[in-house]
Amino acid sequence: MSKLSTLYPAHVAELQIRAKNALKRDNLQGIVIHSGQELKVFLDDLSYPFKVNPHFKHWLPLVNVPNSWLIINGEDKPTLIYYQPTDFWHKVIELSNNYWNEFFDIKVLSKASAVDQLLPYDKKGYAYIGAHVEVAQALGFDSINPDTLLNYLHFHRAYKTSYEQECMRLSNSIAVKAHKAAKAAFFDGASEYDIQQAYLxxxxxxxxxxxxxxIVALNENTAILHYTALERSVPQVHRSFLIDAGANFHGYASDITRTYSYKRDKFAELISRMDQLMLKAVDGLQPGKSYVDLHINTYRDIANVLHEFDFLTVDAATAAEAGVVSTFFPHGLGHHLGLQTHDVGGFMADERGTHVNTPDNHPFLRTSRVIESEQVFTIEPGLYFIDSLLSDLKQSKNGDMIQWENVDEMRRFGGIRIEDNIIVHQSHNENMTRDLELD
Structure with a gap:
């Protein structure tokens, strides 16, 4: 933790600057950030797993403490209202002495409903940031999640401090170790469910x-982009395996995907070729360049792969121009990564939140923003054999552009996606995933 403790003061100082600038723009006195509260299952006394407000965990590594609050004005030491009830039903997470404590004026709250005694009395100049609008209204906040304030904070959240980058390296380290365990389980012939257990x-x-x-998918299931069914039974034969799984460290996400073939076959060759394509796309992450352009260039590169492997009856350029590639690559190249898996700010041109539209023929892009240093991205090109999309293509005017016999041969393997997590520096790209020897 020594490196984190060394980097943390500059992180808090940067967040203070951002808060001060945001408050000045909105003519506000302060920000009150609510960590959130547990949500009950409908008609039940059980709660869903608690997910903390990302604005809260941006300031300090508390991800599992509901009913807590931050009061920030950009100049004074922020106030942390830490919820620590007396409770014999559940384990109470007691306030610990850690590297971040000294940066906050900490007040312990024992009863959630008594928080108003610790919040500013006059809330007119304070903006509430959180999910529970009804709570904010009951407490007397008039300014609740104002767009101008959130736009400013979301735009600047794309620039990761050195502390945040280190948290993401550690998040990748956890996930890479688990990915290796999942890979071993696949080659040992395990079921999807058991592979997931090995990962966890x-x-x-x-x-x-x-x-x-x-996402832990075997064989044809790898063609389902967000597959989470986790079949318990072992398939009769293991052909292919796709795992898209991450980890958390202090609230920062990793998001890594790998695809494997059980044998050294044509599908294995296709995976190797897509890996080369993926690393080329990583090299294309350069400050000042457009992420949209990088996606489109990768889209054309996938057309080349389809041509190389005899899946096309036309040249790659013709297939790309006709949009045929979208059947095999129906999603975007990647996204911003950080406090959330799909981190905010990806479509913003400026701190006012001006939206940068994606091209009409590439509607599933998750970011359209210009690439800049200190931003963190995933790069995740894919190539899939999805029955429904193939059926639509076969019946379309472009159906004759496909070598259907060769494509049909690959349906039983499902699909391929390979994803790394990248920090863009001014002089180079840092591939956090590959640096940890996951290939």
């Missing part, structure tokens, strides 16, 4: 602690 055991995180539900 190696990561030492529960399903609710990981940043998103893991």
């Amino acid at each position: 055991k190696a990561s030492q995180q529960t399903e609710s602690e990981t940043p998103y539900g893991s």
Whole structure:
């Protein structure tokens, strides 16, 4: 933790500057950030797993403490209202002495409903940031999640401090270790469910602690982009395996995907070729360049792969121009990564929140923003054999552009996606995932 403690003061100082600038723009006195509260299951006394407000965990590494609050004005030491009830039903997370404590004026709250005694009395100049609008209204806040304030904060959140970058390296380290365990389980012939258990055991995180539900898919299931069914039975034969899974460290996400073939076959060759394509796309992450252009260039590169492997009856350029590639690559190249798996600010041209539209023929892009240093991205090109999309293409005017016999041969393998997590520096790209020897 020594490196984190060294980097943390500059992180808080940067957030203070951002808060001060945002408050000045909106003529506000301060920001009150609510960590959130547990949500009850409908008609039940059970709660969903708690997910903390990302604006709250931006300031300090508390991800599992509901009913807590931050009061910030950009100049004075922020106030942390830390919820620590007396409770014999549940384990109470007691306030610990850590590297971040000295940067906050900490007040312990024992009863959630008594928080108004610790919040500013006159809330007219304070903006509430959080999910629970009804709570904010009951407490007397008039300014609740104002767009201008959120736009400023979201735009600047794309620039990761050195502290944040280190948290993301550690998040990748956890996930890479777990990915290696999942890979071993696949080649040992395990089921999807058992592979997932191997992943979680190696990561030492529960399903609710990981940043998103893991995609653990075998054979044809790898063609389902957000597959989470986790079949318990072992398939008769193992052909292919796709795992899209991450980890959390202090609230910062990693998001890594790998695809494997059980044998050294044509699908394995296709995976290797897509890996080369993916690393080329990583090299294209350069400050000042357009992420949209990078996506389009990769789209054309996938057309080349389709041509190389005899999936096309036309040249790659013709297939790309006709939009045929979208059947095999129906999603965007990647996205911003940080406090959230799909981090905010990806479509913003400026701090006012001016939206940068994506091209009409590439509607599923998750970012359209210009690439800049200190931003963190995923790069995740894919190539899939999805029955429904192939059926639509076969019946379309472009159906004769496909070598259907060769494509049909690959349906049983499902699809390929390979994803790394990249920090863009001014002089180079840092591939956090590959640096940890995951290939």
